Amino acid sequence: MKSSQHENTALNSYFSELYGHARMQSEWFAPEPPCLRINTIKSSVQEITEFMQQKGIEFKPHPLNSRGAIILHDPLPMSHTLAFYTGSFFYQGISSQLPALALNPQPGETVLDMSAAPGSKTTQIADLMQNQGQLFSADSSFKRLQPLMTNLDRAGAMNSVVYFMIGQRWGRLLPDFFDKVLIDAPCSNLGKNPNLFLDSEKWTPARLNGHTNLQELLLISALKTVRVGGTVVYSTCSVSVEENEHLVHQVLQKTGDRVKIESIPLPLHEWLKPGLTSHGGRAFHPDLEKACRIPPFPHPVEGFFMVRLKKLDSFPVRPSDTVKMMQTRSATHPEISDYLERISQRWGIALDKLKDFRYYKTKKRIYMLAKEWQEIPEHKMIKPGIPLVEIKGRTLKLMGAAVQLLSQDINKSIIELDEKKVMQLFRTGNIHLKDQRNGYFALAIDGKIITSMSLFKGYSKIHLPHYFHLVR
Numbered sequence: 409m410k411s412s413q414h415e416n417t418a419l420n421s422y423f424s425e426l427y428g429h430a431r432m433q434s435e436w437f438a439p440e441p442p443c444l445r446i447n448t449i450k451s452s453v454q455e456i457t458e459f460m461q462q463k464g465i466e467f468k469p470h471p472l473n474s475r476g477a478i479i480l481h482d483p484l485p486m487s488h489t490l491a492f493y494t495g496s497f498f499y500q501g502i503s504s505q506l507p508a509l510a511l512n513p514q515p516g517e518t519v520l521d522m523s524a525a526p527g528s529k530t531t532q533i534a535d536l537m538q539n540q541g542q543l544f545s546a547d548s549s550f551k552r553l554q555p556l557m558t559n560l561d562r563a564g565a566m567n568s569v570v571y572f573m574i575g576q577r578w579g580r581l582l583p584d585f586f587d588k589v590l591i592d593a594p595c596s597n598l599g600k601n602p603n604l605f606l607d608s609e610k611w612t613p614a615r616l617n618g619h620t621n622l623q624e625l626l627l628i629s630a631l632k633t634v635r636v637g638g639t640v641v642y643s644t645c646s647v648s649v650e651e652n653e654h655l656v657h658q659v660l661q662k663t664g665d666r667v668k669i670e671s672i673p674l675p676l677h678e679w680l681k682p683g684l685t686s687h688g689g690r691a692f693h694p695d696l697e698k699a700c701r702i703p704p705f706p707h708p709v710e711g712f713f714m715v716r717l718k719k720l721d722s723f724p725v726r727p728s729d730t731v732k733m734m735q736t737r738s739a740t741h742p743e744i745s746d747y748l749e750r751i752s753q754r755w756g757i758a759l760d761k762l763k764d765f766r767y768y769k770t771k772k773r774i775y776m777l778a779k780e781w782q783e784i785p786e787h788k789m790i791k792p793g794i795p796l797v798e799i800k801g802r803t804l805k806l807m808g809a810a811v812q813l814l815s816q817d818i819n820k821s822i823i824e825l826d827e828k829k830v831m832q833l834f835r836t837g838n839i840h841l842k843d844q845r846n847g848y849f850a851l852a853i854d855g856k857i858i859t860s861m862s863l864f865k866g867y868s869k870i871h872l873p874h875y876f877h878l879v880r
């Protein structure tokens with residue numbers, strides 16, 4: 409390690425023991441290059457690959473995720489393109505793309521992402537499930553729910569319902585319920601960029617155990633809420649043994665024969681190392697070698713840990729109060745059908761295109777969900793599926809997320825703007841147009857619908873999640 413006033417000798421010796429080197433060198437830990445994950449709900453690998461080639465972006469495929477691309481040089485940047493705005497791809501770390509692949513969720517399954525915010529892995533799970541089935545995306549942080557919901561809307565994830573809930577509760581609330589559960593646990597972040605810790609006095613050995621109580625409670629809750637035969641993936645962006653192998657070993661001692669470790673369904677690769685079966689004189693469950701460690705060196709990827717567990721038998725659970733279920737509606741339900749008729753007339757969407765979804769209506773909004781969501785557990789539910797329309801008196805506002813998702817099916821009430829105007833609109837979120845029509849429209853550029861736009865007295869507005877300097 410470079411000599412620095414802030415050299416953290418305790419962490420240096422922890423890493424030295426972990427990796428078998430006498431002394432760590434800070435140059436060993438290079439930052440991870442940016443990485444994209446293509447969202448096939450909105451786009452395709454071919455479309456985004458061709459786009460990057462046309463724009464002179466240098467990249468190489470993610471070696472373990474066929475929908476991932478590692479960016480080597482980006483003259484645009486991609487983060488300011490319409491493809492990013494419309495959710496065709498997400499930025500997601502190289503190793504952060506692996507836990508969802510380890511979970512291997514399938515279309516039609518019932519899946520819980522127990523600590524989902526801000527949503528990298530949950531939007532990936534929604535995509536892997538082909539926007540079908542039931543995905544519960546939960547988190548305990550109210551502040552992080554907003555970016556989570558924005559990301560799910562941008563992804564077009566109609567199969568996801570968002571919950572504001574601490575993970576410890578799921579086990580008693582819905583025992584033996586889910587096919588699969590991801591617990592991407594809150595952790596010490598010791599895999600992210602070790603140099604941040606190596607050069608800082610903030611890291612102390614006590615930090616290794618700072619999260620373990622909560623991590624254990626979350627993992628046990630996950631094992632209770634998954635069904636017999638179902639799968640739990642536990643992951644952290646920490647390389648510490650205490651938060652990973654040691655923790656899983658302790659949980660396995662408590663759960664006995666009810667749980668076993670399974671191999672992770674990923675091909676062999678030099679980044680992936682087996683989990684540890686002993687450390688610092690402690691022996692762990694031998695199957696922990698089926699877990700997976702990603703060290704943050706010599707390859708420039710964030711350090712990660714993941715383990716895949718299978719539930720073999722139920723746990724004794726004292727269930728909490730019965731969960732109230734809210735019924736969703738079909739397209740032909742009287743509460744919904746008139747609205748869909750009006751949407752169809754106003755935006756030229758064939759009713760047939762809307763018939764297979766489920767709908768949930770509040771006083772001000774109608775939401776659209778994947779067909780498997782026949783009912784929704786009400787407890788702490790925040791957002792069901794994708795907002796379809798806002799009900800503004802007699803007027804309906806088709807929401808941006810729905811416009812993007814249904815863009816191929818919208819045939820009326822489209823306003824096409826030229827590049828200069830769209831650039832202007834993205835700079836400020838609003839512009840004056842000579843057009844004197846009033847109402848809500850789909851905004852198109854080069855014949856492609858990108859979002860919804862309001863137009864009142866020649867003043868037009870779009871919703872931008874943040875300042876957006878568009879590049880083309």
Ligand SMILES: C[S@@+](CC[C@H](N)C(=O)[O-])C[C@H]1O[C@@H](n2cnc3c(N)ncnc32)[C@H](O)[C@@H]1O
Nearest residue numbers: 523524525526527528529548549574575592594
């Ligand atoms: C590593 S981050 C999750 C990142 C997320 N999976 C993603 O890919 O974007 C851990 C998350 O755990 C949440 N968290 C902390 N305590 C929790 C608890 N008791 N129950 C559920 N979530 C919790 C935090 O708010 C944080 O969003």
